[in-house]
Amino acid sequence: MREEDLLISLAQIVGQSGVLSGDVEKQPYLEDWWGRNRGSALGVIRPKSTSEVASVVALCQQHGVAMYPQGGNTSVCGGAVPPAESTGIVVNLARMDAIIDLNPRDNSITVQAGCILGRLQEAAHSADRLFPLGLGAEGSCQIGGNISTNAGGTAVLRYGNMRDLVLGLEVVLPDGRIWNGLRTLRKNNSGYDLKNVFIGAEGTLGIVTAASLKLFPRPPNAITALVAIPELEEALTIGLDLGGIFSAELTALELISQTEMILVAKHIPGTCCPIASESNWYLLVELASFSSCEILADRLGEYVGPKLSSGIARDAIFAMSGAQRQSLWRIRHSVTEANKKEGMGLSHDIAVPIFEVATFVRRSGEAIGRAYPRAQIVVVGHVGDGNLHYIVMFDHANWDSLADKEGTRHAVGHIVYDIAVELGGTFSAEHGIGALHLPEMQRYKNPVELDLMMQFKRLLDPANLMNPGRVLP
Amino acid sequence: MREEDLLISLAQIVGQSGVLSGDVEKQPYLEDWWGRNRGSALGVIRPKSTSEVASVVALCQQHGVAMYPQGGNTSVCGGAVPPAESTGIVVNLARMDAIIDLNPRDNSITVQAGCILGRLQEAAHSADRLFPLGLGAEGSCQIGGNISTNAGGTAVLRYGNMRDLVLGLEVVLPDGRIWNGLRTLRKNNSGYDLKNVFIGAEGTLGIVTAASLKLFPRPPNAITALVAIPELEEALTIGLDLGGIFSAELTALELISQTEMILVAKHIPGTCCPIASESNWYLLVELASFSSCEILADRLGEYVGPKLSSGIARDAIFAMSGAQRQSLWRIRHSVTEANKKEGMGLSHDIAVPIFEVATFVRRSGEAIGRAYPRAQIVVVGHVGDGNLHYIVMFDHANWDSLADKEGTRHAVGHIVYDIAVELGGTFSAEHGIGALHLPEMQRYKNPVELDLMMQFKRLLDPANLMNPGRVLP
Numbered sequence: 001m002r003e004e005d006l007l008i009s010l011a012q013i014v015g016q017s018g019v020l021s022g023d024v025e026k027q028p029y030l031e032d033w034w035g036r037n038r039g040s041a042l043g044v045i046r047p048k049s050t051s052e053v054a055s056v057v058a059l060c061q062q063h064g065v066a067m068y069p070q071g072g073n074t075s076v077c078g079g080a081v082p083p084a085e086s087t088g089i090v091v092n093l094a095r096m097d098a099i100i101d102l103n104p105r106d107n108s109i110t111v112q113a114g115c116i117l118g119r120l121q122e123a124a125h126s127a128d129r130l131f132p133l134g135l136g137a138e139g140s141c142q143i144g145g146n147i148s149t150n151a152g153g154t155a156v157l158r159y160g161n162m163r164d165l166v167l168g169l170e171v172v173l174p175d176g177r178i179w180n181g182l183r184t185l186r187k188n189n190s191g192y193d194l195k196n197v198f199i200g201a202e203g204t205l206g207i208v209t210a211a212s213l214k215l216f217p218r219p220p221n222a223i224t225a226l227v228a229i230p231e232l233e234e235a236l237t238i239g240l241d242l243g244g245i246f247s248a249e250l251t252a253l254e255l256i257s258q259t260e261m262i263l264v265a266k267h268i269p270g271t272c273c274p275i276a277s278e279s280n281w282y283l284l285v286e287l288a289s290f291s292s293c294e295i296l297a298d299r300l301g302e303y304v305g306p307k308l309s310s311g312i313a314r315d316a317i318f319a320m321s322g323a324q325r326q327s328l329w330r331i332r333h334s335v336t337e338a339n340k341k342e343g344m345g346l347s348h349d350i351a352v353p354i355f356e357v358a359t360f361v362r363r364s365g366e367a368i369g370r371a372y373p374r375a376q377i378v379v380v381g382h383v384g385d386g387n388l389h390y391i392v393m394f395d396h397a398n399w400d401s402l403a404d405k406e407g408t409r410h411a412v413g414h415i416v417y418d419i420a421v422e423l424g425g426t427f428s429a430e431h432g433i434g435a436l437h438l439p440e441m442q443r444y445k446n447p448v449e450l451d452l453m454m455q456f457k458r459l460l461d462p463a464n465l466m467n468p469g470r471v472l473p
Numbered sequence: 474m475r476e477e478d479l480l481i482s483l484a485q486i487v488g489q490s491g492v493l494s495g496d497v498e499k500q501p502y503l504e505d506w507w508g509r510n511r512g513s514a515l516g517v518i519r520p521k522s523t524s525e526v527a528s529v530v531a532l533c534q535q536h537g538v539a540m541y542p543q544g545g546n547t548s549v550c551g552g553a554v555p556p557a558e559s560t561g562i563v564v565n566l567a568r569m570d571a572i573i574d575l576n577p578r579d580n581s582i583t584v585q586a587g588c589i590l591g592r593l594q595e596a597a598h599s600a601d602r603l604f605p606l607g608l609g610a611e612g613s614c615q616i617g618g619n620i621s622t623n624a625g626g627t628a629v630l631r632y633g634n635m636r637d638l639v640l641g642l643e644v645v646l647p648d649g650r651i652w653n654g655l656r657t658l659r660k661n662n663s664g665y666d667l668k669n670v671f672i673g674a675e676g677t678l679g680i681v682t683a684a685s686l687k688l689f690p691r692p693p694n695a696i697t698a699l700v701a702i703p704e705l706e707e708a709l710t711i712g713l714d715l716g717g718i719f720s721a722e723l724t725a726l727e728l729i730s731q732t733e734m735i736l737v738a739k740h741i742p743g744t745c746c747p748i749a750s751e752s753n754w755y756l757l758v759e760l761a762s763f764s765s766c767e768i769l770a771d772r773l774g775e776y777v778g779p780k781l782s783s784g785i786a787r788d789a790i791f792a793m794s795g796a797q798r799q800s801l802w803r804i805r806h807s808v809t810e811a812n813k814k815e816g817m818g819l820s821h822d823i824a825v826p827i828f829e830v831a832t833f834v835r836r837s838g839e840a841i842g843r844a845y846p847r848a849q850i851v852v853v854g855h856v857g858d859g860n861l862h863y864i865v866m867f868d869h870a871n872w873d874s875l876a877d878k879e880g881t882r883h884a885v886g887h888i889v890y891d892i893a894v895e896l897g898g899t900f901s902a903e904h905g906i907g908a909l910h911l912p913e914m915q916r917y918k919n920p921v922e923l924d925l926m927m928q929f930k931r932l933l934d935p936a937n938l939m940n941p942g943r944v945l946p
Contacts, residue, residue, distance in 0.1 A: 105713060105828040150662050161660060164637065179921045184826045186858040187634060187902040189623050189673055191914060191944060192926045196669035200662055217717040240578060244690040245763060248721030290718060291764075353657045355578040385659040429660040441664060448652045453665045459932050471664060 001063045003087070007043055010089070013055045018095070020044040029090050032073055032081050037435065039082035041068065044090040050170060050178055050209040056091060057207065058176030066465050067091050069203035071145025072116065074137040077434025079149065079202050083469055091207060093144050099123055100210065108167060108184040110212040113144025120213075129215035132159035136333060144208045150200035152430030154286075154332075157384035158251040159216065161430070162199065168212035169195045174205070174461040184212045197456065202432055203467040205460045219288040222251070223296045224325040227304060228279035228314040232358045235281045238307065239384055240354075242285060245303055249296070252286035253384030254332055259393075260339075260378045261331070267341040268334040274327070277315040283383075284332055293320045335380045335389075343395040345378060346409055348416045352425035354386040360423055364390060367415045374398050375412075387429040390416055410439070417444065433471045442473040474536045476560070480516055483562070486528045491568070493517040502563050505546055505554050510908065512555035514541065517563040523643060523651055523682040529564060530680065531649030539938050540564050542676035544618025545589065547610035550907025552622065552675050556942055564680060566617050572596050573683065581640060581657040583685040586617025593686075602688035605632035609806060617681045623673035625903030627759075627805075630857035631724040632689065634903070635672065641685035642668045647678070647934040657685045670929065675905055676940040678933045692761040695724070696769045697798040700777060701752035701787040705831045708754045711780065712857055713827075715758060718776055722769070725759035726857030727805055728830075732866075733812075733851045734804070740814040741807040747800070750788040756856070757805055766793045808853045808862075816868040818851060819882055821889045825898035827859040833896055837863060840888045847871050848885075860902040863889055883912070890917065906944045915946040 001009075011019045020026050021043040029044045031037065042065075047053045060067050066088025073080045082088055093114035101110040104127045111120055117138040124131040132155040135141060141151070147169070151162040159165065168183040181195055198205055229235040239253050258280050261273045275282070287296045297318050307313040319325040339345040352360045365377050372392065381388035392412050394402070402408050417427040417440060427440045441450065450472075457464070457472055474482075484492045493499050494516040502517045504510070515538075520526045533540050539561025546553045555561055566587035574583040577600045584593055590611040597604040605628040608614060614624070620642070624635040632638065641656040654668055671678055702708040712726050731753050734746045748755070760769045770791050780786040792798040812818040825833045838850050845865065854861035865885050867875070875881050890900040890913060900913045914923065923945075930937070930945055 103826075103828060105709075106826045107713075107716075108826070150666075152660055152662075156660065160637075163666070164633075173921075173925075177921055179925065180919065181922065183897055185824050185897070185899055185902070186827075187625055187629065187824045187855075187860045188899040189625075189903055189905045190899050190901045190910070191906060191918065191922070192678075192929055193623075193636070193669045193673055194922060194925055196666045200666055205665075217720055219720060236578075240580075243580075247690055247692060247763060290720060351658050351660045353576075353579045353581070354659075355576060382660075387660045424656055424658070426658055426661040426663050428663045429658070430662055432662045433664060437663070445664065446653065448646075448650055449654065449664070449667060452646075452652065452667055455932055456665055459928055 003042055006063060006065065009059055010043065010045055010056060013059065014045055014047045014052050018046040018048065020046070029070060029073065029092055030081055032075060032078065037078035037081050039084055040086050041082045041090045042087050044092055046092045046095045048095045050172065053091065053172045053207055053209050054176050054178050057172050057174065060089065060465060061174065061176055061463065064463065064465065065089060066468050068467055069093070069148070069207045071113065071142035071148070072137065072140045074141045074145065075149070075434050076431050077436040079432055079434025079470055080145065083435065093142060096209065102127055104129055104215070106184050107215045108212055109215055110182060110184070110210065111143055112210050113142060113208050115143045117141050117143060117146060124215050125218070128218060130218040131213065131215055133162055133165060136336065143211060147199050147208050147211055148201060148203045149432045152382065152387065154252045154254060154382060156382060157253055158248055163196060165214050166195060166199055166211055167214055169198055169208060170210040171198050171206040171208050174466045182210055182212050200432070202434065202471050204457060204471045206466065219290055221291065221293045221296065222286060222288040222325065223293050223300070224319045224328045225285040225300060225316060226275060226328050227283045227285065227316040228275050228277055229281050229283060229312065230279050230314055232281050232361055234312050235283050236354070236357055236383070238283060238313070241303065243384065245299065246287055249287050249289045250285070251288045252284065254284040255379065255381050255383035255388065256282040256284060256332065257377070257379040258282070259376055260335055260380045263338040263342050263378065264331050264334050267338040271331055271334060274317050275315045279314045284328060332380070339378060339391060339393065343393055344399040345391040345393045346412050348390045348413065348427070349387070349429050349431040350390055350416065350420040350425055350427060351385065351387040351429035352420055352423045356423040356425070357383060357386055357388065360419060360425065363419050364416050367419065368392055368412065371415060372412065392416070413440070435470055438473045441471070476515055479536060479538065482532055483516065483518055483529060486532065487518055487520045487525050491519045491521065493519070502543060502546065502565055503554055505548060505551065510551040510554050512557055513559050514555045514563045515560050517565055519565045519568045521568045523645065526564065526645045526680055526682050527649050527651050530645050530647065533562065533938060534647065534649055534936065537936060537938065538562060539941050541940055542566070542621070542680045544586065544615035544621070545610065545613045547614045547618065548622070548907050549904050550909040552905055552907025552943055553618065556908065566615060566682070569682065575600055577602055577688070579657050580688045581685055582688055583655060583657070583683065584616055585683050586615060586681050588616045590614050590616060590619060597688050598691070601691060603691040604686065604688055606635055606638060609809065616684055620672050620681050620684055621674060621676050622905045625855065625860065627725045627727060627855060629855060630726055631721055636669060638687045639668060639672055639684055640687055642671055642681055643683040644671050644679040644681050647939045655683055655685050673905070675907065675944050677930060677944045679939065692763055694764065694766045694769065695759060695761040695798065696766050696773070697792045697801045698758040698773060698789060699748060699801050700756045700758065700789040701748050701750055702754050702756060702785065703752050703787055705754050705834055707785050708756050709827070709830055709856070711786070712756060714776065716857065718772065719760055722760050722762045723758070724761045725757065726855070727757040728852065728854055728856035728861065729755040729757060729805065730850070730852040731755070732849055733808055733853050736811045736815050736851065737804050737807050740811040744804055744807060747790050748788045752787045757801060805853070812851060812864060812866065816866055817872040818864040818866045819885050821863045821886065821900070822860070822902050822904040823863055823889065823893040823898055823900060824858065824860040824902035825893055825896045829896040829898070830856060830859060830861065833892060833898065836892050837889050840892065841865055841885065844888060845885065865889070886913070908943055911946045914944070
């Protein structure tokens with residue numbers, strides 16, 4: 001089929017306004033937010049319904065056209081834009097953004113895939129419910145993308161990954177059939193679990209078009225604390241203890257290195273480390289509860305007090321008001337911007353078993369120190385889940401002076417990932433694979449596991465038209 | 474291969490003591506606990522290691538011998554014994570019962586598949602941790618079976634199904650390869666999610682040989698309450714309110730019908746309904762917390778008090794001591810025995826969206842009342858998950874007088890399941906499919922869903938040798 005004819009056929013399905021084929025109008029959909037990945041596509045197709053998606057997929061399948069599903073285009077792994085030189089189409093879900101059903105008595109919500117995360121959070125809030133997934137990109141990322149990448153974030157400790165929040169899915173399969181698995185049941189042992197095959201598959205096995213999701217009662221009270229702890233092993237013990245004391249009331253446990261704290265204060269106007277005492281490590285702790293803030297603070301104080309007296313913790317600040325809490329969280333949410341201003345931060349989204357976090361940090365620090373003595377180690381992460389963003393920071397002058405930038409990127413990655421994997425960990429904890437981590441899939445995945453994944457891919461998408469070149473090498 | 478030669482080859486793999494081939498020694502493995510399902514097999518093979526399982530599977534694959542994986546043989550759907558006339562083998566995992574690793578600092582435990590649930594619970598307890606899965610069969614059911622059936626129980630409301638407790642799996646695939654996916658990571662977005670394909674697949678896609686599982690801090694305090702609520706819709710509202718007030722401290726929310734309460738008191742010596750006031754419905758509520766029992770009771774009392782004053786709740790009893798709590802739970806745990814003594818209880822393990830529970834009970838009651846006016850409706854279940862065991866009880870005289878017992882069983886099932894499915898529910902919430910529910914798979918599953926399941930089965934087990942005749946029609 002000639003390209004023009006394909007575009008005409010697509011317009012017959014989604015309407016002329018649903019087909020973007022001019023260079024200028026396509027541009028925002030072909031480049032990602034940090035400008036590292038630029039692709040090309042015959043057109044950007046914007047369907048308005050599941051049946052339109054199904055027709056688009058069937059047409060592309062018939063003519064061997066590659067499809068690149070796209071949500072809010074906030075991937076950090078190049079997973080949301082097509083590759084350069086692609087002659088496929090982008091299937092953008094933004095026009096499918098309806099909230100189909102919100103039922104507080106069922107603690108569930110059903111939405112189309114293009115619904116923006118922040119809008120879903122607000123809808124839940126207005127029904128006095130909580131949708132707990134929270135991400136930096138929540139103002140623009142879409143539920144379909146969150147599902148396809150099994151998004152993580154700061155509330156995973158309490159509420160799980162996106163996978164754990166999905167009750168049911170609707171998916172257009174690569175052959176154009178619609179699987180309507182939308183349901184809100186908490187229990188359903190009738191055959192194989194299909195939804196988890198598609199969750200986290202990054203659009204390579206089909207296009208998620210709608211989802212039923214869990215809602216939760218919204219704890220009315222919360223406090224946030226920042227605790228300075230010089231020794232990482234002690235910080236981990238404190239995190240574990242807090243999990244024991246507060247159980248499900250502990251809703252976030254984030255680790256921030258002193259190096260990161262300094263970068264935020266340096267680059268983000270109006271921020272500073274609210275604790276005067278210096279410390280190698282800081283724990284950001286959030287407690288949310290139906291108990292009052294005062295009770296939460298008392299219980300936290302009872303535990304932290306002796307840690308301060310013994311010198312294990314050097315200082316602590318408890319934020320009870322919304323404004324105080326926001327100023328602590330602002331530090332955490334500013335790290336990406338601060339790091340970007342400082343230089344080239346090679347970021348590694350690793351996870352290790354929780355008890356191996358300190359060993360990972362020590363061994364990686366030693367290895368990077370030997371190989372790149374001028375680089376700085378910056379760490380921030382969801383330590384309660386064993387998930388760290390481990391950043392090897394080259395200041396601008398240092399980075400500019402490097403002859404082989406890509407080579408350095410890969411060499412640093414190997415050092416860090418080798419150690420994580422050796423400790424039973426992973427090279428991609430929450431960001432996914434996209435186009436960026438295909439070499440790591442090849443290097444680190446167990447061959448049986450990789451073979452099973454390839455088999456699933458060939459089974460569902462034998463012509464390899466659904467987001468080709470992503471996830472699997 | 475002749476049968477004797479196969480048994481000799483199997484003995485070379487697992488040792489002579491690992492092969493049971495005499496009728497008497499095989500017997501306990503070929504019949505299930507309630508005596509409804511009896512099968513046959515060439516032999517019962519009891520491997521001691523994953524590599525032995527892999528060799529057994531490879532040998533059977535080579536010679537076209539069907540394999541029936543078996544854990545503690547506590548299935549209620551005929552899923553754990555081979556069919557009659559089978560010439561395959563039972564692969565019993567009981568000798569693989571090691572606790573491989575227990576790490577409280579990682580909140581994880583890794584065990585072989587044959588480990589009995591109760592033993593795992595005790596091991597966790599001795600490390601001051603909680604493994605929350607709790608089942609009537611916990612003294613004999615095995616982790617491999619719990620995983621393969623995605624077991625449920627009374628703690629799902631707080632901690633999820635078995636699926637939610639699994640961090641990693643080791644599986645022997647139908648082709649004899651070993652997939653070692655044992656890991657304890659909380660986050661790992663590196664490719665497709667494989668473990669959920671095998672969880673709940675009832676051994677039809679491979680044999681689970683080991684698993685890494687989540688542990689939790691163990692709340693030291695708990696109270697149990699029984700609340701009499703005449704109207705089901707009000708009971709549901711109260712359950713929902715309690716979820717809002719107690720959030721993760723609400724660890725169980727069970728519904729018991731008055732008819733069930735009467736049967737327990739009638740048939741189980743030493744039990745009685747501890748509430749004098751009559752009521753159509755009772756809620757059994759469990760709260761577990763790091764707060765004291767007194768605080769829990771105060772907070773529960775604050776909520777329940779006005780419900781009693783207004784007459785919405787008729788009576789309530791709070792149990793604070795271990796012995797009091799046990800006596801309330803004894804009622805709940807005695808229902809199967811009481812129902813068995815009363816007559817033939819046709820039990821249906823349905824789930825519907827939580828807000829549809831009352832509609833389901835009303836419509837099913839009307840339909841069964843019209844068709845079987847002499848039958849009694851008995852309901853007990855995990856109402857917090859929308860999962861009811863809906864029992865149509867024929868007393869012995871009534872059942873014995875029926876001409877077509879199998880026909881009645883199917884007709885009753887159709888009435889109940891039709892209504893559940895129409896309300897967006899399922900005909901098997903936590904018990905699985907086994908051999909029993911194949912007709913329902915055919916009748917109720919959406920064809921696309923069934924086709925996807927068939928495709929997965931054919932992909933992984935093309936010769937259909939792994940637990941054939943289970944799960945898929």
